[in-house]
Amino acid sequence: MHAYTMLINGVQVAGENGQFDVINPATGSAFAQCPAGSLGQLDEAVAAAQAAFKTWRHSAHERRCEHLNAIANDIEQDADALARLIVMEQGKPLELAFSEVMGAAAWTRYAAGQEIAVELVEETPTQRVELHRKPLGVVASITPWNWPFMIAVWHIMPALRAGNCVISKPSSLTPLSTLRLVEIIARHVPHGVINCVTGEQGFGSAITAHPGIQKIVFTGSTATGQSVMRGAAANLKRLTLELGGNDAAIVLPGTPVHEVAEEVFQAAFLNMGQTCAALKRLYVHQSQYQEFAEALTQIAERQVVGDGLEPGVNFGPVQNLDQLELVQALVADARAQGARVLCGGARLDRPGFFYPPTLVADVTDGQRLVDEEQFGPVLPLIAYEDVEDVLRRANAGDMGLGGSVWGPDSEQAQALASRLESGVAWVNCHARIQPNTPFGGSKMSGFGVEFGLEGLLEFTGQQLLFVNKRAAE
Numbered sequence: 410m411h412a413y414t415m416l417i418n419g420v421q422v423a424g425e426n427g428q429f430d431v432i433n434p435a436t437g438s439a440f441a442q443c444p445a446g447s448l449g450q451l452d453e454a455v456a457a458a459q460a461a462f463k464t465w466r467h468s469a470h471e472r473r474c475e476h477l478n479a480i481a482n483d484i485e486q487d488a489d490a491l492a493r494l495i496v497m498e499q500g501k502p503l504e505l506a507f508s509e510v511m512g513a514a515a516w517t518r519y520a521a522g523q524e525i526a527v528e529l530v531e532e533t534p535t536q537r538v539e540l541h542r543k544p545l546g547v548v549a550s551i552t553p554w555n556w557p558f559m560i561a562v563w564h565i566m567p568a569l570r571a572g573n574c575v576i577s578k579p580s581s582l583t584p585l586s587t588l589r590l591v592e593i594i595a596r597h598v599p600h601g602v603i604n605c606v607t608g609e610q611g612f613g614s615a616i617t618a619h620p621g622i623q624k625i626v627f628t629g630s631t632a633t634g635q636s637v638m639r640g641a642a643a644n645l646k647r648l649t650l651e652l653g654g655n656d657a658a659i660v661l662p663g664t665p666v667h668e669v670a671e672e673v674f675q676a677a678f679l680n681m682g683q684t685c686a687a688l689k690r691l692y693v694h695q696s697q698y699q700e701f702a703e704a705l706t707q708i709a710e711r712q713v714v715g716d717g718l719e720p721g722v723n724f725g726p727v728q729n730l731d732q733l734e735l736v737q738a739l740v741a742d743a744r745a746q747g748a749r750v751l752c753g754g755a756r757l758d759r760p761g762f763f764y765p766p767t768l769v770a771d772v773t774d775g776q777r778l779v780d781e782e783q784f785g786p787v788l789p790l791i792a793y794e795d796v797e798d799v800l801r802r803a804n805a806g807d808m809g810l811g812g813s814v815w816g817p818d819s820e821q822a823q824a825l826a827s828r829l830e831s832g833v834a835w836v837n838c839h840a841r842i843q844p845n846t847p848f849g850g851s852k853m854s855g856f857g858v859e860f861g862l863e864g865l866l867e868f869t870g871q872q873l874l875f876v877n878k879r880a881a882e
């Protein structure tokens with residue numbers, strides 16, 4: 410079994426607390442071992458990052474740009490091996506894993522090309538006021554298990570681009586592609602600029618409380634995000650919190666069902682539904698409910714479920730048993746309340762954590778499958794009659810990551826979308842994200858954004874330079 414190492418101060422090291430198993434969700438069995446770091450090793454990583462920051466913060470923007478482009482080249486060169494590793498630790502089909510890797514390279518290039526300009530606030534004969542942006546210091550990146558490679562890149566690249574040093578802490582369920590990523594990054598940056606530590610219970614909270622860390626960029630569940638925020642209070646760490654979502658989509662009357670069904674399906678079941686901004690509640694007008702349900706069922710039944718490394722498979726397993734059991738519990742609860750399971754609805758009788766794409770009709774608000782984030786391959790279809798009422802239901806929950814409105818009249822759909830209480834409102838699409846479009850949640854889905862200039866600036870602090878010209882005369 411291949412042994413992986415952590416990266417501290419440019420050196421690949423074993424974990425002082427031994428190793429733990431990494432499970433392949435397509436088999437349910439361990440296929441690799443991940444180092445279990447000690448809290449002492451976390452301290453070493455923080456000290457290395459602090460030391461490296463003294464020079465990295467002053468490195469020329471052009472140099473950082475070159476480093477990031479070189480990293481993007483290496484990611485692309487290793488794309489096949491990285492994609493296979495992602496399939497084994499995460500479960501997604503190979504083609505999707507490959508696009509995760511290539512997307513990560515594209516995001517890296519975008520970060521390389523970004524600029525942080527000095528903003529001239531005021532210039533008069535007597536004074537000049539400028540707003541400067543400075544790196545924060547040591548940034549800790551804590552990532553989840555759904556898009557492990559991509560999300561690590563989303564965190565690390567803008568942090569480095571802005572002149573910070575990084576401690577990366579991947580999910581213990583999917584740590585291996587991140588360990589490979591930091592090996593690649595370390596080829597191109599000075600020792601200590603990037604570090605990666607892995608460990609189980611207690612490791613995340615030790616990071617959030619660590620006094621040597623200035624910022625945490627966290628992607629994960631809302632409950633853990635709250636714990637991160639509590640831990641960060643001690644030294645007032647800056648935070649970007651990308652948390653859970655329960656995105657609603659509203660399909661307005663007259664929507665061309667067969668034109669949009671495929672995109673709706675993909676938005677809901679992307680990565681087996683394990684995507685933060687996946688479509689998680691589908692509200693369809695009563696007049697088209699049956700037609701929509703049939704169109705989606707046909708698409709669901711075409712999916713080829715299996716091990717993501719097998720040719721032809723386009724629907725992999727759920728990443729872990731806990732998540733699978735949550736999906737099973739939500740579907741069981743809906744069934745008990747009279748819901749109709751249109752397709753899927755039962756774990757496959759084979760090793761691994763397989764659950765086919767599942768559509769559940771005749772459910773409504775107030776039931777767990779609608780009110781809670783399923784984060785898995787099941788979509789509730791909810792009928793509505795009145796547009797104002799459905800908007801109220803879409804906005805009713807605590808979450809506010811994304812949402813969408815679909816309809817034949819774009820202006821009408823836009824007007825409704827702008828009333829969604831969500832960080833992103835899509836019209837006639839869902840879950841589209843790009844390196845240049847700021848993305849982030851509202852309400853209990855978190856705060857702060859990633860991507861675009863706004864995302865980059867989250868990795869900086871500001872200093873106002875206020876010059877009294879008279880004094881110099």
Ligand code: NAD
Pocket residue numbers: 551552553554555578579580581612613614615617628629630631632633634636637650651652653654684685686782784810850854855
């Ligand atoms: P999680 O909160 O269980 O874990 C996320 C990370 O936090 C992991 O690395 C984990 O080891 C670490 N962690 C656990 N306890 C910690 C603690 N006390 N302090 C600090 N770190 C700790 O989330 P998950 O199950 O890995 O991911 C699924 C969740 O992530 C879903 O709710 C999903 O919606 C959300 N998510 C959000 C976005 C977004 O951009 N908003 C993107 C992807 C996933």
